[in-house]
Amino acid sequence: MVSKFAASCKYRMLRKAMNKRIKPGDPYSEIDHDHFWSKVHKTDGCWLWTAGKFSTGYGQCHVRLWPMYAHRISWMISNQRNIPYGLFVLHRCDNPPCVNPDHLFLGTQLDNRRDSVAKGRTAKGERHGTRTKPESVHRGDNHIFRLHPERHARGQNTPRCKLTETIVREIRCKHETGTISCAQLGRDYGVTKQSILALIHRRTWSYI
Numbered sequence: 001m002v003s004k005f006a007a008s009c010k011y012r013m014l015r016k017a018m019n020k021r022i023k024p025g026d027p028y029s030e031i032d033h034d035h036f037w038s039k040v041h042k043t044d045g046c047w048l049w050t051a052g053k054f055s056t057g058y059g060q061c062h063v064r065l066w067p068m069y070a071h072r073i074s075w076m077i078s079n080q081r082n083i084p085y086g087l088f089v090l091h092r093c094d095n096p097p098c099v100n101p102d103h104l105f106l107g108t109q110l111d112n113r114r115d116s117v118a119k120g121r122t123a124k125g126e127r128h129g130t131r132t133k134p135e136s137v138h139r140g141d142n143h144i145f146r147l148h149p150e151r152h153a154r155g156q157n158t159p160r161c162k163l164t165e166t167i168v169r170e171i172r173c174k175h176e177t178g179t180i181s182c183a184q185l186g187r188d189y190g191v192t193k194q195s196i197l198a199l200i201h202r203r204t205w206s207y208i
């Protein structure tokens with residue numbers, strides 16, 4: 001068991017480390033070039049990042065405890081400046097772990113999407129998620145409202161509801177007798193004629 005004192009020491013050390021974290025925005029001056037290149041395996045084509053990776057496959061490199069994309073650091077080192085705000089470092093080679101500066105270029109998110117569509121990287125047709133994982137598409141009986149009807153606010157549970165299920169049944173019964181107009185029913189129950197019509201034609205309260 002960890003003593004209280006050791007725990008507080010650890011906490012203080014962690015706080016210290018957190019304070020040392022640089023703010024994203026001025027990382028270029030903080031990069032340890034030798035450390036960065038020691039993690040790169042250079043080949044004739046792509047230069048591959050050999051250390052840790054993000055789940056997306058992009059190389060992960062810490063700059064003063066701040067996790068960053070390795071290819072962004074590579075771009076900053078080769079251009080000796082920060083990446084302009086809001087811009088992305090994109091791959092010409094479509095290889096996420098690649099950090100070869102010749103394969104990297106600056107662009108916007110829109111450029112990235114257009115590039116992705118032009119090169120056919122987007123999932124469509126047989127590769128689309130609805131075909132590859134049909135079980136995770138929530139439709140029909142697999143829809144969340146069917147699986148967990150209690151989570152679906154409807155009828156009386158909706159916040160701006162004026163009527164209740166009993167009253168709705170009552171209104172429908174009265175309407176069937178044919179002796180009372182929708183406008184009169186509306187006046188009686190404090191709703192509009194349109195609301196009465198909607199519930200009679202089952203555009204609303206259709207589940208009752």
Ligand SMILES: [Zn+2]
Pocket residue numbers: 045046047093094095098099100103
């Ligand atoms: Zn490459």
